[in-house]
Amino acid sequence: MAHPKETREKLRGLYVSGKQTLETAAMICQIPFATARNWKRAALEKGDDWDKLRAAYTLAGGGIEDLSRAMLAGFLVQYNSTMTMLQDATTEDLRPSERAKLLSALADAFTKTVAANARVMPETSKLATALEVLEMLAVFVQEKHPAHLGAFVEVLEPFGAQVEQKFG
Template sequence: MAHGEEKRDAVRHSYVNEILNLTTASAKHRVPESTARRWKIDAKSKGDCWDLARAAARKATGPAGEFTETFIEEFALQVHATFETLKEQGDSLPLPERTKILKQLQSMYGSVMELAGGNKSIEKMAVSATVIKELGHYISRYHAEHTEPFVQILDGFGPYIAQRLSE
């Protein structure tokens, strides 16, 4: 049985934005899992990587995004406190010890930044997801009569923007 674009977009939406696994997303929309997997592969060959979009959605919203943001803020505060301590101690801290601390900070900083945003494609998608989410909130609050058409447009826009951002 052939399924239309609306079904495919609904499965993609459930997989990407609701963070359902592909088996559950396909069952939710009454589509064989093999069909959903084929759609996912076909989309990737056209530049719409569902996994990348999913990672961006997770990073932009929910506990994963909040954790990443909070972790980076806390790490930045710790780095600042360490620099202040190094300044306060001045020459009383031997140069080899001071150098060791700075090298450790550099290493940790590199690791944190890589984990937080090392994949530029995910970063672009996360920013896009955040902007779209905020636009949705704005429309529903100030232009409620346009909410339903906006949601309909978003179903097709997700794959489009994913492809454009991967170019």
């Protein structure tokens, strides 16, 4: 089925500057993901590198942390897709030993990606750590000093906003 040129341009715009994954952009444009992937590959062969342009837009719009978030989000989409594929594969498609190797490699890639992302995005990593500590403190106060829980919650809410402002 031939699609109008406008659909291809819309897909490109959603992916390059619209911060959408290729999968999401394809759904928005109501085209198969395979078609979107083919259009992207064809554009690259003609010198139109959508990924380079996407990275440039991301950097121009918010710096390395936004790019890192986008890369992590893209990885997580691929991770989820791969996990679904592995879960759906039968033993005829994939021997148990192959499945174990793939799961191990996927877990390793996840660990490395998250660790690299934490190094690139120290503020986001600090925010996550700070919020986790606040949650731990809330549980501690609730379990060990329940009489003080009301005062703690009263202080926690405005302090949580300050933590988000500093690290968010």
